[in-house]
Amino acid sequence: MSEKAIDRRRPFAVNWWIRLGWLLALIYALYASYQLDVSWSRFVVGLGNGADFLGEMVPMDFSRWRLLVENLIETVQIAIIASAFGVALSLPVGLLAARNLMPAWVTWPARTCIALCRSFHPVIFAILFVKAVGFGPLAGILTLIFASIGFIGKLFAEAIEEISLKPLEALRAAGAPFMSVIVYAVLPQVLNRFIGFSSYQLDANLRNSTMVGIVGAGGIGGTLFAAFQRFDYDFLAAILVSIIALVMLSEYISQRVKRVFQ
Template identity: 65%
Template sequence: MDGIDTNKNRENPFKHNWFISAIWLLVVCYVLYTFNAMDLSWGRINEGFGHASNLLGRMIPPNFSRWSLLLSGLIESLEIAVISSICGIFISLFLGLFAARNMMPSWISSPVRAVIALCRTFHPVIIAILFVKSVGFGALAGILTLIVASIGFIAKLFAEAIEEISLKQVEAIRATGAGFTSIILFSVMPQVFARFIGFSTYQLDSNLRNSTMVGIVGAGGLGGTLFSAFQRFDYDFVAAILIIIIALIMFGEFLSNIVRRIFR
């Protein structure tokens, strides 16, 4: 028995998986096909870098002479982001609770989840176009757009957070004879409050970015000013707008960090 080579009886733990290799081969072939189908080549990329350098040269130095126009667009973007975030977070608080399957029966949670999924289906620009066609140009269309976007994000995550809570605290509060509102306030919310604050601050930061984007299709904010500057080939003013947008996003990130430290 000692002279028998037992290595032949051992199964190779690193044996080749032909199925996985075939999948990777298909992925590589598809990527190569898409490069060819979309006419992507190094020549086009190199030519694009040349146009980009020319554009960058026309953007420097930035032109802040129309600071009043920049300020008005910045204020409107801030107003759109703050109002839509407050309204979206407030609505999401209830929709997320109604969508939690461990707190609500299926005949309530399923339709609410369908509404949340519908809010998350389309990109904010598409939703902004629909609202611009419905309520006209301006900040109202942007606010409604970002409210829908906020519901699609926060309500879903809030519902999932509620579904992950410990039901022992819920049963303990219920055993005291407390009503549904007391159960939510004293057993559910304490377990998910910190996560809800994190979701809310992230959505505010996201709405600050999106408030400048939806303006491109006429939903108010700096985006409309940016689009008009591009149409006029006013690239030095475009650079000034982009700098203001960067400053706005950095302010949102700074505010989010402060809120997270407070409620940590």
């Protein structure tokens, strides 16, 4: 009763906390801007640069299309190989990490593996792999395989932990071997989501394979970085447009493929 009375007197009490929160955020923003030496004048100067920058991007320069296509193909190759192996590996890893199916001594190493794959940004993996296996697409492939395991493995394990265990009980009671229970009662419940994660990961790998090239791990990223450093902004624009077109194409294809499996 007393709670109700308080509520009646100050129906918007909660609002003050939220306003305080916004105020704190504002103060923090000012403080952080000061710390980072971010200022309005620098921003305005930058806008001027930005206009020049955009001006230099048009007209786009597709004259080096041969190099562009070669690089794009390498990017696609990296993405395809990394997705294939990444998805193939994350299926067992995700299964082993599901705590409702596996004993703790199995899930623990699998979950550690996933956590390690997730904890570093792919670029950092790329740097280490470039050192280990040299410049080129192999380093990019290895990087993206690790990134895929971290991403799909985690989501897949979570999807399995949400399934209904009732059909599993029924199949166990019928004397089905463990692997049959997995393929017959677990997979049907998670397959759609797994396909969704995998096709998302293919897109993500395509986007990320543009990035790993920046540190020398193959694909179009290297050319992109070089174009930046040489102020080759018209060629840069051509590269960016091709990347976006490629990503959109792959999203379209994966949507079509998903329909087949539904």
